Each structure stands twice: as C-alpha cells, then as structure tokens.
Amino acid sequence: MKTENSMQVYLRLLKYVKKYWPAFLVSVVGFAIYAASQTASAKWLEAFIDAVESGQLDQRAMLALAVLGIFFIRGVGTFLGNYGLSYVARYVVHNLRIDLFRHLMLLPSSYYHQNSSGELLAKLTYNVEQVTGAATNALKIAIREGFTVIGLFGYMLYLNWKLTLLFLVVGPVVGVVVGIAARRMRGLSRHVQQSVGDITSSASEAIKGFQVVRIFGATRAETDRFIKVSQHNRRQVMKMVVTQSVTTPMVQMMVAGVIALMTFLAMDPDLIREMSTGQFIAFISAAALMAKPVRSLTEISSMIQQGLAASESVFEVVDTEPEKDIGTYEVERADGALTFKNLSFNYEADGKPILNNISVDIKSGETIALVGKSGSGKSTLAGLLPRFYDATEGEIFLDGHNLQDYTLENLRNQIALVNQQVILFNGTIAENIAYGGMADCSREMIEVAAEAAHVTEFVQQLPDGLDTLVGENGMLLSGGQRQRIAIARAILKDAPILILDEATSALDTESERHIQDALENVMQGRTTLVIAHRLSTIENADRILVMDSGQIIEQGNHSELLQRGGVYANLYKLQFSETTAEPVASQSTDQEQNL
Structure with missing residues (x-):
C-alpha cells in the first residue's frame, strides 16, 4: 500500500466534506457572522466610552439596542455555523463508515486471519468518530476563530497599526511550538487507537467465551488482561493530555506577553494622544479578546493529528486489495463436474x-x-x-x-x-x-x-x-x-x-x-x-x-x-472398536451395580 503524507491524507479526507458544500457554506457564513459580532463588540465598547466621555447620553437607547442586536446576530451565526458543520460531520462519519464496512465485506479471508475482529470493530466505531475531529471540528474552530482573529486584527490595525504589528513577532514562535506538539500528538494518537482495538478484542473474547472463562477459573486472568490493556490506553491518553496541556499555556503566555507589552507601550503619552479614550479601551479589549481564539487555533493541531492518525488507519483498510474478481464467465446453473x-x-x-x-x-x-x-x-x-x-x-x-x-x-x-x-x-x-x-x-x-x-x-x-x-x-x-x-x-x-x-x-x-x-x-x-x-x-x-x-x-x-x-481400514476398525466398547463398558457397570 502506498504511503501518504499528512497533506494527502487530509485532502483525501476533505473529499468527504466536499459532497456537502452547500451545508458547509452555510456554516462558513454563520461563523463569519459570529466573528463579525466579536469585532462589533469591541466597536460598541469604543462608542459607549466615547459617548459617556463626551456626555452624549441621548445615545443610550441606540447603544442598548445595539447590545441586543449584536447578541442576536451572534446567536444566528452560532446556530448556522454549528448546525451546518454538524450536518456535514455526521454525513462524513456515516459515509466513511459505510465505505469502510463495504470494503470489509470484499476483503480476502487472509485479511481477517491477520487482523482481530476487535481491531476492525474499533476502526468502525472509535477511529471513524476521531476522523470528524480533522474533517469538521478542526475546520469549525479554524473558520470561526480564524475569522474572529482576522476581524479583531483588522480593527486593531485600523486603530493603531504600529502596536498591532507586535502580534506578528510572536507568530513564528507559536508556529514552532505547535509544530513540535503536533508531531508528538499524531504518534500518540496512533497508539491510543491501537489500544482501543486491544480493549475491544480483550472484552469481545471474554464476553463471547464467558462459559469457558468461568468453568476454567480464568475470570481473574481475563480481568487482569483487560485491566492491563485499559491501563495502557489510559497512559497513552494521559500523554496526549500532558502534551496539549503544556502547549496551550505556553502559547497563551506568549500572547499574554505581547498584550502586556502592547499595554505598556499603548500608555505612552505620545500614543495615547493619538487615540480617544474609547479607541484606547477598545484596542486593549480587542487585544484581550484575541487571546481565546488564538488559544483555540493552537488546540486544533492536536485535533487534526488525532483525526489524521484515525484517517490513516481507516484508509489503510480501504486501500487493502479486495478479493481478486477478474472473471467474466457466468452460468445460470453449473453441472458440478x-x-x-x-x-x-x-x-x-x-x-x-x-x-x-x-x-x-x-x-x-x-x-x-x-x-x-x-x-x-x-x-x-x-x-x-x-x-x-x-x-x-x-x-x-x-x-x-x-x-x-x-x-x-x-x-x-x-x-x-x-x-x-x-x-x-x-x-x-x-x-x-x-x-x-x-x-x-x-x-x-x-x-x-x-x-x-x-x-x-x-x-x-x-x-x-x-x-x-x-x-x-x-x-x-x-x-x-x-x-x-x-x-x-x-x-x-x-x-x-x-x-x-x-x-x-x-x-x-x-x-x-x-x-x-x-x-x-x-x-x-x-x-x-x-x-x-x-x-x-x-x-x-x-x-x-x-x-x-x-x-x-x-x-x-x-x-x-x-x-x-x-x-482407512485401520481408522474404521479403531472407530468401530470404540463405539462397540461403550455398551460393553456400560453393561459391566450395570452388572457391578446389581451385585
């Protein structure tokens, strides 16, 4: 089977999303509306402070209605974005699972002898669900938070482009940190998916053979075996949690450092004079609002890596050569020679x-x-x-x-x-x-x-x-x-x-x-x-x-x-002697009992 790099796997996965582009487009529009509402919130703060500072209190009705409008628009955008992408996600899982199962029905007998049923069931259930992380959930965060960052960044450029450029300094550093974490997350994801297959196999064997397990006193042994594979799964998942938990605070600290430096520089008397009080507060607020979407964007890397690792395991099955069926001859009913x-x-x-x-x-x-x-x-x-x-x-x-x-x-x-x-x-x-x-x-x-x-x-x-x-x-x-x-x-x-x-x-x-x-x-x-x-x-x-x-x-x-x-004659005599010996033995036993 040919080996595909991450981009090839991801592009192949996105083909399942492509079939539902109208729903995907609706979600993009929804998340764009959501991002616009975030930028509008910063703009509203600027207008509110300037109105209070200048004494234009007659604008209070308009500002109050603007709050309702912003949150209504945000709600509409959130609904359209979440529903559209969830619609796509469930169809991706459905179609991918069907393709996988359909191909399993065509694979040669040798494949089933070489792979446990538990491992194949894990691919159909757990791995396919993990794929949605890369196919849809990661896209959801990338689109929603990406639009939010773009909107806030653009607004900050509009207010003060010099200070805003500080964000570009931390970009490459964040990229390096995320890249290192991504490589580790993908390897760990493969181990987690394999461990889920081991859990399924262990449980399936013990459940199907419960009578043998009990009659031969293997309850503790099977329980210990299950605990061992479950413990392995727990350790692998915790390694992923540690990697993600270390990466996210590091990125947050980098962003916080930029915001702190920006705050320090923004309070320079010369810079303050260039902005109104409302603009200054709105600028700082927009910078603070960027922290959450930036953090979310760094977290999608682990989601994508889990999805790609799951995709590789699924596509590995789909790419396995099915039974050779190159014949063309057909007959309604053979003679049987x-x-x-x-x-x-x-x-x-x-x-x-x-x-x-x-x-x-x-x-x-x-x-x-x-x-x-x-x-x-x-x-x-x-x-x-x-x-x-x-x-x-x-x-x-x-x-x-x-x-x-x-x-x-x-x-x-x-x-x-x-x-x-x-x-x-x-x-x-x-x-x-x-x-x-x-x-x-x-x-x-x-x-x-x-x-x-x-x-x-x-x-x-x-x-x-x-x-x-x-x-x-x-x-x-x-x-x-x-x-x-x-x-x-x-x-x-x-x-x-x-x-x-x-x-x-x-x-x-x-x-x-x-x-x-x-x-x-x-x-x-x-x-x-x-x-x-x-x-x-x-x-x-x-x-x-x-x-x-x-x-x-x-x-x-x-x-x-x-x-x-x-x-054959020897086998027949052996079986015949065994079958005739049984009633003789039974008769002897009966005689002994009568005595």
Whole structure:
C-alpha cells in the first residue's frame, strides 16, 4: 500500500466534506457572522466610552439596542455555523463508515486471519468518530476563530497599526511550538487507537467465551488482561493530555506577553494622544479578546493529528486489495463436474504446504468424502472451491472452466456450505434459513427446507415457531438446533455443489440419523464434498479420499478401502472398536451395580 503524507491524507479526507458544500457554506457564513459580532463588540465598547466621555447620553437607547442586536446576530451565526458543520460531520462519519464496512465485506479471508475482529470493530466505531475531529471540528474552530482573529486584527490595525504589528513577532514562535506538539500528538494518537482495538478484542473474547472463562477459573486472568490493556490506553491518553496541556499555556503566555507589552507601550503619552479614550479601551479589549481564539487555533493541531492518525488507519483498510474478481464467465446453473489439477496451497509464501500436488476428477452428482486426521488439508481443499483462498500452484476447474474465469458472485451461487462452526445472525429462524440472496423465498419454500432438515421438530415446540428470534449467533438455541438451521439454509439454496464440513458433528445420534436421511435426499443430483470424522456417516459415499499431510494417499469406496486394509481400514476398525466398547463398558457397570 502506498504511503501518504499528512497533506494527502487530509485532502483525501476533505473529499468527504466536499459532497456537502452547500451545508458547509452555510456554516462558513454563520461563523463569519459570529466573528463579525466579536469585532462589533469591541466597536460598541469604543462608542459607549466615547459617548459617556463626551456626555452624549441621548445615545443610550441606540447603544442598548445595539447590545441586543449584536447578541442576536451572534446567536444566528452560532446556530448556522454549528448546525451546518454538524450536518456535514455526521454525513462524513456515516459515509466513511459505510465505505469502510463495504470494503470489509470484499476483503480476502487472509485479511481477517491477520487482523482481530476487535481491531476492525474499533476502526468502525472509535477511529471513524476521531476522523470528524480533522474533517469538521478542526475546520469549525479554524473558520470561526480564524475569522474572529482576522476581524479583531483588522480593527486593531485600523486603530493603531504600529502596536498591532507586535502580534506578528510572536507568530513564528507559536508556529514552532505547535509544530513540535503536533508531531508528538499524531504518534500518540496512533497508539491510543491501537489500544482501543486491544480493549475491544480483550472484552469481545471474554464476553463471547464467558462459559469457558468461568468453568476454567480464568475470570481473574481475563480481568487482569483487560485491566492491563485499559491501563495502557489510559497512559497513552494521559500523554496526549500532558502534551496539549503544556502547549496551550505556553502559547497563551506568549500572547499574554505581547498584550502586556502592547499595554505598556499603548500608555505612552505620545500614543495615547493619538487615540480617544474609547479607541484606547477598545484596542486593549480587542487585544484581550484575541487571546481565546488564538488559544483555540493552537488546540486544533492536536485535533487534526488525532483525526489524521484515525484517517490513516481507516484508509489503510480501504486501500487493502479486495478479493481478486477478474472473471467474466457466468452460468445460470453449473453441472458440478470438478477437476483438481496439480493443486498445491500454503497460507504463507515461505510456509509449510497445506496441500501438495493434488489431482482428482469429480463427476457431476458424485458424492466425495474427505477423511483424515486433523490438519491433513480436508477443509482447506473444500475452502478453495468458493475461492476463499486461491491455489498457490495448479488449477481447479468447474465444468471445464477455470474457477478464475467465473465471477466470484456467480461461482459462489453454485455452492452451498454447511460449516462445523455454524454462524447464525440475530433474527428469526425463518430469516436465518432464507438468508442473503434467498430472502425473497416464499414461506412455503422455507417450511419445506425446515421440514427436510428436521428443523420443524423443535420449532413446533417454540411459541413463535419459525418466527422465533435466535439471539446473537443463535445463543438461544442448542448446537444441534443451530446446525439443523444451517442445513436447512443449504437445502433452500438448492445449489449444484454442496460442501458439508462436519455437518452432523453437533447432533445427537437420533437427530443425526434423521439428518443423514435428509442429506442423502438432498445430495441426489448434486456434487457433494463431505468432510467427516465419523466414518459411519460416509459409508454410502461414491468415493472416499483419504488425506494425510496435504496429499491423497488412498481413494475408493467404503468396501474397496476396507478390503485394501490400509489407513482407512485401520481408522474404521479403531472407530468401530470404540463405539462397540461403550455398551460393553456400560453393561459391566450395570452388572457391578446389581451385585
């Protein structure tokens, strides 16, 4: 990713503001009115003192009305400025957050493996809000206080240009101080944003895994871990506070020094004679009024640096290359014939190969079972079909066309997937079955899919039936119930290719038998890849591929592999002996109890 300097980042950020230039223009006009009222206040003071000194007391009505007028105008300017810029600010946050989320939906799987969900959530929430500091809040202060300084400075030049030029002396010194503070603030802002991501990750893991935390006595350990990251965040924020708290008084003292010198020189008898009493008091008042806007202008530096640091983290995600989708070929419904040709894959360029030179042909409608010990590459091989990852070497063909030739959307339309770790979304059971592109499916189709996946069996016992809310990630349902919903989702999709990754692992024996019957009906006429550890569930597969260390070491149907007496036969005998040993042990226990 290319590296951008501060100005490039800021200009890129201001493009989000540019879309709402009418509202921004309204805020500029409002703040200009506000600044004019500040200068008018100094002018009013001059007129008031001169009127009192000269005895023109008949002007009291006009001066009194002028006070109301000045504050009314200031109120109008403040409203227009604040509302206009707040309108822009919230749209900037909204659009930036949408762009970030939309891009997150397009990023490759590898990005999610390399970045924690807590860090990404922090970017979507905290970092995007910080961006408004640079995009709008800093502009608000710069425009409002900038106009105020210009108005007061111009009025002071009009009254006495010699004294006013003293302000120009302190300008470069203030610039140096602010520049040093700005560089430190930006670095600290990056650390603060990173620490917020750490807090989110720590809290998210502990909250999601609260049962594991408690059963293994890790409550104190997780609390200590959270305290540690929160403490780190506190220290980083305090460093920012110290930097800003030191910078602001230094600038104020410089401005105060100029005002003090100006006051001393202004009381020189020769200079006093050049101004009326009203002008003299108005000049000193205008100089004093400049202290606050000058201080505010120095504080926007820290705001801008926080916003720029946040912008960099957001744009870093937005600039990350999305999934490669250069294919143009599309088909309404594929036949489902698959060919893996000299296929190799590894997650890192210099890492250990996960798949090594695999070649296999799968006919349309064939059911292929993948078995082997954990880490043998079964799930990785299946995950290459929807192109969650692209092969490091070799090719995969669907109906004779390279997967790279298909558009990603069209390719994934041909595939239904049931994972071992079922993902449900916070909605109703029906909404989770008819998820995504199936949202327009009729109620009747949803009910048929639910019946086929044996979802109806437990749904009938729920008060709201298919309209029952499942909670976050289906936490209100059992593991078996969640898995049945995932199977119903795959049935409803009716895709020509079906991937079942431990699809019945969370089911009890009785439910598994029902689901197995349903799956066998669903698999008819579809190319199916079944990943299973329970070998009893794949005995009817057309072909079984036994994998080890990323290679296919045996293949054939259940009977052939048993007769061969190889790895599969040994695995089957091992599992069969374990399952038959359980009732024997149970029987012995019963006999002991009877004795």
